[in-house]
Amino acid sequence: MNEVIYKLQDVDSPNLYRHIFPYTEIPKVTFDNNQVPLDLPENIWITDTTFRDGQQSMTPFKVEQIVNIYKYLNKLDNNSGIIRQTEFFTYTDRDVEALIKCRELGLEFPQITTWIRANKEELKKVHELEIKETGMLMSCSDYHIFKKLKTNRQGAFDSYIRVVEKCLEYGIVPRIHLEDITRADFFGFVIPFVNKLMDLSKQSGIEVKVRACDTLGLGVMHQGATLPRSIPKLISGLKKYGNIPSEALEWHGHNDFYSVVPGSTTAWLYGCSGVNGTLLGIGERTGNCPLEAMAIEYAQIKGTTKNMNLHVISEVAQYMNSELDYEIPIRTPFVGSDFNLTRAGIHADGVLKDEEIYNIFDTAQILDRPVVVAVNEYSGHAGIAAWINTYYKLKDNEKIKKRDERIAEIKNWVDEEYQNGRTSAISNKELEVVVKKMFPELIDIESSFVS
Numbered sequence: 001m002n003e004v005i006y007k008l009q010d011v012d013s014p015n016l017y018r019h020i021f022p023y024t025e026i027p028k029v030t031f032d033n034n035q036v037p038l039d040l041p042e043n044i045w046i047t048d049t050t051f052r053d054g055q056q057s058m059t060p061f062k063v064e065q066i067v068n069i070y071k072y073l074n075k076l077d078n079n080s081g082i083i084r085q086t087e088f089f090t091y092t093d094r095d096v097e098a099l100i101k102c103r104e105l106g107l108e109f110p111q112i113t114t115w116i117r118a119n120k121e122e123l124k125k126v127h128e129l130e131i132k133e134t135g136m137l138m139s140c141s142d143y144h145i146f147k148k149l150k151t152n153r154q155g156a157f158d159s160y161i162r163v164v165e166k167c168l169e170y171g172i173v174p175r176i177h178l179e180d181i182t183r184a185d186f187f188g189f190v191i192p193f194v195n196k197l198m199d200l201s202k203q204s205g206i207e208v209k210v211r212a213c214d215t216l217g218l219g220v221m222h223q224g225a226t227l228p229r230s231i232p233k234l235i236s237g238l239k240k241y242g243n244i245p246s247e248a249l250e251w252h253g254h255n256d257f258y259s260v261v262p263g264s265t266t267a268w269l270y271g272c273s274g275v276n277g278t279l280l281g282i283g284e285r286t287g288n289c290p291l292e293a294m295a296i297e298y299a300q301i302k303g304t305t306k307n308m309n310l311h312v313i314s315e316v317a318q319y320m321n322s323e324l325d326y327e328i329p330i331r332t333p334f335v336g337s338d339f340n341l342t343r344a345g346i347h348a349d350g351v352l353k354d355e356e357i358y359n360i361f362d363t364a365q366i367l368d369r370p371v372v373v374a375v376n377e378y379s380g381h382a383g384i385a386a387w388i389n390t391y392y393k394l395k396d397n398e399k400i401k402k403r404d405e406r407i408a409e410i411k412n413w414v415d416e417e418y419q420n421g422r423t424s425a426i427s428n429k430e431l432e433v434v435v436k437k438m439f440p441e442l443i444d445i446e447s448s449f450v451s
Contacts (some may be wrong), residue, residue: 003082004195005065005171005181005195006187006191006192006195007192007312008153008154008157008188008189008192008193008242009153009185009187009188009189009192010153010292011142011152011153011188012152013146013230014142014143014145014146014147015142015185015188016142016143017064017183017228019217020228021183024302026262027218027229029220029224029225029229030226031223031224031225031226032150032226033224033404034222034224034233035205035223035224035232035265035329036099036223036232036233036236036270037236038204038269038270038413039235039236039239039246039269039270039271040268040269040270040271040301041246041247041268041272041273043246043282043315044268044271044272044273044274044275044301044302045081045082045083045103045192045273045274045394046083046084046274046275046276046277046280046291046294046295046297046298047083047084047085047086047087047110047250047274047275047276047277048073048083048085048086048087048110048276048277048291048333049086049087049115049277049278049283050069050073050086050278050279050282050291051069051086051087051088051089051098051275051276052087052088052089052115052346053067053137053252053283053284054278054279054282054288054323055089056283056284057282057283057284057287058282058324058326059324059325060094060235061098061152061324062094063094063098063101064095065096065100065323065324065397066101067098067101067102067105068314068319068323068370069279069319069320070086070102070105070107070110070216071105071107071313071389072279072315072316072319073086073109073110073279074104074105074107074109074110074307075307075312075315076295076308076310076312076313076316077109077110078308078309079108079109079202079305079307080109080305080306080307080308081108081109081306081434082295082298082305082306082308083109083110083295083308084109084110084111084274085110085112085113086110086111086112086390087113087114087115087135088102088112088113088114088115088131089114089115090114090125090126096129099112099114100129100131100188102432106334110369111132111133111135111136112131112137113131113132113134113175114126114131114133114134114175115134115135115136116135116136116139117136117137118136118138118159118160118163119163120138120162120163120166120281121171123163123167124164125170126170126180127170127172129148130174131172132172133172133175133209134167134172134173134174134175135175135176135177135211135306136163136164136174136176136177137166137177137179138156138160138176138177138178138179138193139178139180140178140179140181140184140190140193141154141179141181141183141185141228142185142189143182143183144179144180144185145189153188153189154378157172157189157192157193157196160176160193161196162192163396164176164197164208165200165201165231167433168200168204168206168208171206173206173207173208173209174206174209174251175209175210175211176208176209176211177211177213177252178193178208178210178212178213179213180192180213180215180216181212181213181214181215181216181220181228182208182214182216182228182229182234183216183218184228184279185228186228186294187230187235187241190238190242191237191241191242194210194238194242194243194244195242195243197210198242202407206349207248209237209248209249209250210242210244210248210249210250210264211250211251211252211276212234212235212238212249212251212252212272213252214231214251214252214253214254214263215254216254216261217253217254217255217256217257217259217260217286217349218256218257218258219231219253219263219266220257220259221259221262221263221266225232229266230332231251232266232269232270232272232393235249235251235266235270235271235272236270236271238271241272243385246271246272246273247273248273249272249273249274250272250275250276251264251268251272251274251275251276251277252272252275252288252289253275253276253277253289253424254268254283254284254285254286254287254288254289255281255285255286255287255288255289256285256286260286260287260289260290261289261290261293261294261297263289264276264277264289264294265294265297265301266300266383268297269301273292273306275289276288276289277289277290277291277293277294278290278291278337279291279292279316280291280292280316280326280328280332280335282326292313292317292334293319293333293334293389294314295308295310295312295313296316296334307357310366310367311366311367311368312398313334313335313367313410314335314367314368314369315368317335325369334367334369337375338372339369339370340359340360340369340370340371340372341374342358342371342372342373342374351371351373351386355371355390358371358401359371359390364370370390370393371390372389372390373387374387374425374426375387375414375425375431376414376418376425376426377414377415377418377427379414380402380411381402381403381407381408381411382402384402384407384410384414385399385400385401385402385404385407387431388400388439388442390401390433391428391431391435392394392433392442392445393445394445395440396420397414400439406438409438410431410434410438411432411437
């Protein structure tokens with residue numbers, strides 16, 4: 001146990017770290033060159049906030065849609081326990097109905113939790129719903145304490161603790177959301193507050209969890225960077241000075257600076273068991289950490305997917321596109337329509353020889369998404385042959401060679417299209433018509449794609 005006692009540093013005016021966050025300029029990254037060691041926990045997992053942080057950025061989900069997405073989360077996890085929890089609002093009748101319907105399914109993962117503000121009335125509703133664990137928003141930066149809550153550090157501290165004590169009295173596990181931790185006074189407020197939380201945990205015998213929230217995506221991964229932006233120092237410090245065990249520690253990132261995935265991975269690597277995200281990264285502004293990205297990151301770090309069913313990533317993307325009218329940018333990794341598509345002729349030639357040359361992994365086997373080759377004016381004979389082989393899932397000796405005379409005839413047709421002023425890629429449907437005229441043996445073969 002750490003013997004140093006960190007006392008709350010109440011201040012008359014907020015510490016806004018203006019040398020780091022000048023506001024009229026891009027935020028700065030400062031360095032002290034002090035490094036902390038890697039500390040990857042034995043057990044790491046993913047938590048979900050699609051129904052909370054994700055949903056509030058979109059048209060509210062219908063009850064049936066929430067239930068269906070919850071089933072997808074369970075199917076993706078596939079009883080591995082990697083997708084550990086998901087959180088629900090409790091503000092509307094619709095939210096509560098969806099929560100109850102999901103709970104009635106009796107699924108083990110993801111566990112159902114809730115999210116509330118640090119408010120006893122909202123906590124009472126959670127208690128009435130017989131929820132075992134709830135997140136509670138507790139802003140920790142002076143930006144929020146002074147400017148939003150219109151109080152001081154001591155006032156925020158005391159108000160928060162009263163709600164935590166009531167939560168523990170109910171026997172509910174509190175999951176404290178330290179909002180805006182990457183702009184907070186770490187030793188002046190965060191650590192004294194967390195120390196008090198750990199004391200309450202010990203006294204009550206109930207685990208108090210802590211979620212470090214990078215609300216504006218300001219966290220950086222660089223070794224030697226300083227607090228409050230350094231993710232390695234934040235996570236390491238919460239463990240070392242805050243006495244929080246890895247399994248009670250969680251990271252919640254945003255993508256404002258394009259760093260949400262490496263930032264979340266960094267939190268794992270420096271001692272945080274849980275990372276929080278949403279399906280497809282939906283969320284406010286630039287979004288949350290994509291849950292599917294962290295499933296792939298888990299596989300890279302741990303060398304296994306356990307028994308996660310990664311095919312579901314493609315299924316849920318299709319569902320959210322069709323049922324929620326969510327337009328997925330076509331080049332989004334793992335879920336975009338073009339994420340494993342090549343238009344370059346030289347790449348297509350490589351795919352024709354062996355798709356492993358230009359594909360990140362066996363996307364057909366792992367994600368049920370075969371490699372794709374688009375045909376345009378630059379594709380050449382190799383591109384056309386590669387399109388046929390991938391579109392019709394031809395294997396080994398079945399594959400069409402680029403020197404096949406019929407490929408040359410299709411190439412002539414493609415050239416004529418562009419010579420006549422065409423600027424768009426040729427669609428799968430158009431190619432299918434032409435190819436089946438040249439290769440009648442393919443007529444009865446089912447294609448890999450929906451055109």
